[in-house]
Amino acid sequence: xxxxxxxxxxxxxxxxxxxxxxxxxxxxxxxxxxxxxxxxxxxxxxxxxxxxxxxxxxxxxxxxxxxxxxxxxxxxxxxxxxxxxxxxxxxxxxxxxxxxxxxxxxxxxxxxxxxxxxxxxxxxxxxxxxxxxxxxxxxxxxxxxxxxxxxxxxxxxxxxxxxxxxxxxxxxxxxxxxxxxxxxxxxxxxxxxxxxxxxxxxxxxxxxxxxxxxxxxxxxxxxxxxxxxxxxxxxxxxxxxxxxxxxxxxxxxxxxxxxxxxxxxxxxx
Amino acid sequence: xxxxxxxxxxxxxxxxxxxxxxxxxxxxxxxxxxxxxxxxxxxxxxxxxxxxxxxxxxxxxxxxxxxxxxxxxxxxxxxxxxxxxxxxxxxxxxxxxxxxxxxxxxxxxxxxxxxxxxxxxxxxxxxxxxxxxxxxxxxxxxxxxxxxxxxxxxxxxxxxxxxxxxxxxxxxxxxxxxxxxxxxxxxxxxxxxxxxxxxxxxxxxxxxxxxxxxxxxxxxxxxxxxxxxxxxxxxxxxxxxxxxxxxxxxxxxxxxxxxxxxxxxxxxx
DNA sequence: ATATATGTATCATATGTCGGCACAACATTG
DNA sequence: CAATGTTGTGCCGACATATGATACATATAT
Numbered sequence: 001x002x003x004x005x006x007x008x009x010x011x012x013x014x015x016x017x018x019x020x021x022x023x024x025x026x027x028x029x030x031x032x033x034x035x036x037x038x039x040x041x042x043x044x045x046x047x048x049x050x051x052x053x054x055x056x057x058x059x060x061x062x063x064x065x066x067x068x069x070x071x072x073x074x075x076x077x078x079x080x081x082x083x084x085x086x087x088x089x090x091x092x093x094x095x096x097x098x099x100x101x102x103x104x105x106x107x108x109x110x111x112x113x114x115x116x117x118x119x120x121x122x123x124x125x126x127x128x129x130x131x132x133x134x135x136x137x138x139x140x141x142x143x144x145x146x147x148x149x150x151x152x153x154x155x156x157x158x159x160x161x162x163x164x165x166x167x168x169x170x171x172x173x174x175x176x177x178x179x180x181x182x183x184x185x186x187x188x189x190x191x192x193x194x195x196x197x198x199x200x201x202x203x204x205x206x207x208x209x210x211x212x213x214x215x216x217x218x219x220x221x222x223x224x225x226x227x228x229x230x231x232x233x234x235x236x237x238x239x240x241x242x243x244x245x246x247x248x249x250x251x252x253x254x255x256x257x258x259x260x261x262x263x264x265x266x267x268x269x
Numbered sequence: 270x271x272x273x274x275x276x277x278x279x280x281x282x283x284x285x286x287x288x289x290x291x292x293x294x295x296x297x298x299x300x301x302x303x304x305x306x307x308x309x310x311x312x313x314x315x316x317x318x319x320x321x322x323x324x325x326x327x328x329x330x331x332x333x334x335x336x337x338x339x340x341x342x343x344x345x346x347x348x349x350x351x352x353x354x355x356x357x358x359x360x361x362x363x364x365x366x367x368x369x370x371x372x373x374x375x376x377x378x379x380x381x382x383x384x385x386x387x388x389x390x391x392x393x394x395x396x397x398x399x400x401x402x403x404x405x406x407x408x409x410x411x412x413x414x415x416x417x418x419x420x421x422x423x424x425x426x427x428x429x430x431x432x433x434x435x436x437x438x439x440x441x442x443x444x445x446x447x448x449x450x451x452x453x454x455x456x457x458x459x460x461x462x463x464x465x466x467x468x469x470x471x472x473x474x475x476x477x478x479x480x481x482x483x484x485x486x487x488x489x490x491x492x493x494x495x496x497x498x499x500x501x502x503x504x505x506x507x508x509x510x511x512x513x514x515x516x517x518x519x520x521x522x523x524x525x526x527x528x529x530x531x532x533x534x535x536x537x538x
Numbered sequence: 539a540t541a542t543a544t545g546t547a548t549c550a551t552a553t554g555t556c557g558g559c560a561c562a563a564c565a566t567t568g
Numbered sequence: 569c570a571a572t573g574t575t576g577t578g579c580c581g582a583c584a585t586a587t588g589a590t591a592c593a594t595a596t597a598t
Contacts, residue, residue, distance in 0.1 A: 023332070023335070024335070024336040024339050024340065025296050025300065025332060025333060025336045025554080025555070026553095026554070026555095026586090027294050027296035027297050027300075027554085027555085027585090027586065027587095028296050028297050028299075028300035028333060028336050028337070028340075029336060029340060030297075031294065031296075031297035031300065031301070032300070032340055032342065035360065036360055039360045039361070039363040039364045039367070040363050040367070041367065042367040042368070046544070046545080047544080047545055047546085048543080048544060048545080057587075057588055057589085058544095058545085058546095058588095059546090059547095059587075059588060059589080059590095060586080060587065060588075062545070062546065062547095063292075063294060063586080063587090064294060064297060066292070066293070066546095067293040067294045067297050067298060068297070070293050071293065071297075071298060071301055072395075072396070073301065080544085080545070080595095084360075084363075084364045085364070085395060086364065086365075086393060086395055086400050086402070087395065088360060088361045088364050089361035089362065089364045089365055090361070090400070090418055091304065091305055091308045091353075091357060091361055092308070092357050092358035092359070092360060092361025092362055093358070093361060093418050094308040094309050094353075095308045095353045095354070095355060095357050095358045096355075096358055098308070098309065098310060098311045100311060100312055103312075103347075127406055225355070225358075226355060226359065227362065266355060267355070294585085294586065295555090295556095295585075295586090296554090296555065296556095296585085296586080315575070315576080316575080316576055316577085317574080317575065317576080326556075326557055326558085327557095327575095327576085327577090328556075328557060328558080328559095328577090328578095328579095329555085329556065329557075331576070331577065331578095332555080332556090335577095349575080349576070
């Protein structure tokens with residue numbers, strides 16, 4: 001079965017199709033296939049298992065595993081089984097850490113800015129705060145309340161609450177007893193927060209009714225990894241007095257759609 | 270410069286050392302090196318950059334990138350730059366998913382956090398380091414010293430020493446001569462380490478008296494497979510000045526009990 | 539005991555990867 | 569604007585490299 005592997009070599013036919021595939025290095029391909037397969041296994045796999053699964057020779061599989069092992073991507077656990085190490089995980093983690101979110105979100109932020117002329121935020125969570133990593137200033141004469149690099153409590157701004165709603169299971173514990181009060185509208189009880197979360201989930205966006213700064217409202221929507229974990233949020237912020245001009249629903253839909261599109265862009269890799 | 274690349278071929282010398290290295294597939298090695306390097310880059314890298322960085326031919330680099338691209342691990346973003354995709358992340362993610370220690374340990378971590386309000390760690394071994402795979406930040410204003418994904422030498426933190434004590438037979442060989450010194454209290458001799466291990470076994474928890482960071486102490490306990498092999502450890506870390514407030518014994522008992530309960534939960538699968 | 543798994547080692551061969559070179563598309567220089 | 573230095577990409581012959589067959593030692597099953 002091994003000869004069937006590469007499928008279309010190049011010798012055979014001149015190939016009708018225009019786009020010929022760009023010739024891949026088979027060793028690297030097989031190695032990554034192995035790593036892929038191993039990462040999907042709960043308990044680890046053996047050489048024979050893997051060779052059958054991928055249609056490779058045992059010798060070949062063994063040597064590739066040997067390579068992966070000395071490189072640290074794979075280890076031989078108990079019972080002689082091979083399994084992927086956390087080095088694999090750490091590399092993937094770096095991809096997330098180095099994601100250029102401002103670049104990914106730029107178009108969507110621009111779109112909302114053009115539609116509202118209000119202040120647009122891109123924020124990431126950090127412990128129980130959110131940090132603004134990008135923003136587009138309002139064109140209105142009013143000054144902005146935050147700058148890039150600035151922080152806000154996660155439980156009382158639109159972007160933060162959108163992230164909470166998405167990641168609640170992993171945040172619930174930490175939030176308990178940490179809901180500081182900033183304005184008369186700040187949500188300070190876990191029960192009230194859960195009600196708000198439910199509304200956020202239902203609407204697809206979070207609404208800040210002036211829970212951090214008196215008179216400053218906004219909406220926010222999460223940006224999620226393919227597994228649903230929120231890593232950022234996009235939001236719009238404005239004076240409460242300007243809210244009627246836009247309508248809460250419209251502002252909510254804007255960030256919701258933007259968040260979904262950015263999330264989709266992340267996923268299509 | 271290309272010929273210097275692989276450094277130690279094999280022709281040269283029979284190599285004095287006993288353990289000859291197990292001959293790695295160079296294509297796979299280079300490909301993974303590329304992926305590694307790309308995952309560490311924020312904005313993406315170009316072919317020439319990468320070829321210089323890794324000491325490879327441009328042709329070679331280009332073909333490897335081509336392969337990684339068609340396999341979906343890399344993409345060409347705007348500006349012709351290559352960057353790692355989320356497929357890389359997804360694979361790494363599965364490794365953790367298939368071994369959901371944070372989930373298994375969550376309750377116990379929470380319990381200790383509530384009891385101490387200090388920083389709680391969940392760590393796994395990787396070679397002669399430990400990697401933090403989950404943590405609960407201290408509620409105190411003090412800064413955190415490590416992040417998820419961060420590393421520490423296995424022989425001088427509480428979690429690491431707990432793992433050593435559990436797996437000493439299989440680690441002894443590797444540790445010999447690898448006990449780097451970080452503070453005045455770091456254990457640097459195998460003999461002293463064995464004394465410490467004995468104490469750890471007797472107490473059921475390891476104690477770090479500031480052996481990695483000056484003034485930062487902690488306790489750690491192993492999380493073991495049914496056969497007794499430690500795959501992780503849970504620990505608490507705090508400033509030495511706060512130790513009297515809790516008492517070493519209490520902190521030790523907390524992690525010891527937590528480790529035992531998680532171990533028990535692993536066993537009942 | 540025999541029998542069928544497994545993981546690992548060796549080796550000759552041909553396969554697949556390599557480096558060199560060449561080219562087009564931009565950038566940057568004068 | 570020509571000259572010069574980048575860049576990413578395509579091609580090809582040569583040789584090193586990864587390959588499959590074969591062999592063997594150990595483990596689990598019959």
